[in-house]
Amino acid sequence: MSGLHPEQSFPQAAKAEVNNPQLRANLRKVTTTIREKRLKAVGELPHWEELRVLGAATKDEALANLSDRLLELESSVRARGGHVHWARDAAEARELVAQIARGHGVTELIKVKSITSDEIELNAALDAHGIHAIETDLAELIVQLSRDTPSHILVPAIHRNRAEIQALFNRELGDPEHLSDEPAVLAGAARRYLRQKFLTTRMAVSGANFAVADTGTVCVVESEGNGRMCLTLPEVLVSVMGIEKVLATWEDVSVFMELLPRSSTAERMNPYTSFWSGVTPGDGPQEFHLILLDNGRTDVLADEVGRQTLRCIRCSACLNVCPVYERAGGHAYGSVYPGPIGAVLTPQLLHMQDKNANTLPGASSLCGACFDACPVRIDIPQVLIYLRGEVNAGKGTTLESVAMGAMRYAMSEGWRFEGAVKLARTGQGPLVHDGQITALPGLLGGWTQSRDLNPFPPQSFREWWKKREPGGES
């Protein structure tokens, strides 16, 4: 997996993942732990619901006036000595970063964890230019050293356990001391490895959690301090941000600093947040570039139902409450955006044209937990259903649409439905093994791919109701 394009359909990709007991155990532990912690952090604020409404309205307002906000951001960043670039797609954004690096003769740079940079497949592109990008977030470093891909927005290496990381670090970091599998020891090894890089590397790349139009202020939210290191110690800083990350005014930052940490790491506040406006003489990088990335976002913006997806602040709360994510894991989504938000964002960013990505809106039980958890009230179930409709409409008349038409006919009259049930009970005979249906034929096979089905009972409710003694049970 790389970037946005899934290599397989969701059902294909999920099949392998749901049969991996280690992965399922890791995921269950993580999602249940964060879920409980998050409810506590959120419960502390009596006005949480009002904050969500305000957060959603603040983002909607910025999106409704997006071109004005971006132009204002551009001029305020410039006024503070920064450079602003525009990238229509991933290739343009990659090229811009590579150009800046080449311009400074840089062959190695340090990176703050950034899902947007993963979206544009930046590291591989830089490699092709002979520039090595070093991930400095502990989890991203684990993923990078093991030539793996992230599986969670917030904790990208959550599918790896300590023994795997121990073996990896002993092999890759060439530590003279043999490392134990204690998380503190492993984090210490990463600290030693990265310290010299932080102190000596001349260029850094980051994403951006938010950018403020009226002040030209960019923001990165983090925990480890690797972000602060990258954002302040090198001479040159490049930040790549999706155009939807812009906010109108400095005061708008407040509601998101209340919503984001409590929703994502379930903390009252994350350990470190950096804000900077262009360059500050004598403090931090003296050259700053902001790259504004479209890469499909304007398509999402143009869709009245899908537009709300752009409110997303990448907290990952929806992943941790999703029963489908908990079983399938992040890799099954085949994109840097996993979970419920990925199921709606990925196909839209690919203009609803990617066959594999178009299976993602089906990766949901529509239980609605993601909507309840979302700090900016993205109605993910609504968008999922809407996108399923878009996908189906694009298909024209199919076996599925004919079958659905027949179902509608059968279910629209009670007598037809009863007849159909009787027919099905007779017809299911050869499919039932040990009281379970484990494989359905043809189109229906999709349903039994990852679950068993109970057969029709010998008597239906309607049959029982008709036969029962008047005034009592039969």
Place this chain on the structure above:
Amino acid sequence: MSNAEARLEILTRINRATQGAQTPQRPAYPRAATQSREDVLLTFEDRILDYRAGFVRVPASGVRGAVRAALGDARRVVVPDGLDAAWLPDSLDAAWLPDSLDVLRDEPTLTHAELDGADAVVTGCAVAVARTGTIILDHGPGQGRRALTLVPDTHVCVIHAHQIVPDVLDGVQALAPAVRAGQPLTWLSGGSATSDIELVRVEGVHGPRHLRVIVISD
């Protein structure tokens, strides 16, 4: 501008996409019930301790001793320009520094390597938020440039009680003039931490491993 074409195209796409889009009504910012000053300070203390950072509340006369105690066994200490002289002795002499502490001034600018050789840094802050236990530096006088509070392993932060505001919005509003003047900000909530390996919290990855907070009663 090298990418004028991309800029124009993106802006055109946006304008087409947002044509007729309604700007929503924004509701008022929800506020929690007002707390007494003492409760605000107690909330702040509770949050700082919850982050497992050091905390002590002293009268103005006790700051010097509290700073010395917070430095622990640090040997090389960075002191930014503009730090309140009352927090340190007039002359950094043996009376205050019996164990001959090395004091590093950032003038001329310390190199990354010199900073890396320091054990601790003492600063003030711009504002602090009680509900989240967040300390905010705007890197004005007495706070140093951003690297000073990042590289040394211990950060001793001295805060006047009146700098502690109840909520995030109060902090954001208080910082507006600094942000509009182009100053960078660093928000600190406890020390550096990660939970990336099996969700086990490990404190001290790249930022300072120890945060020690001294609040001066007004």
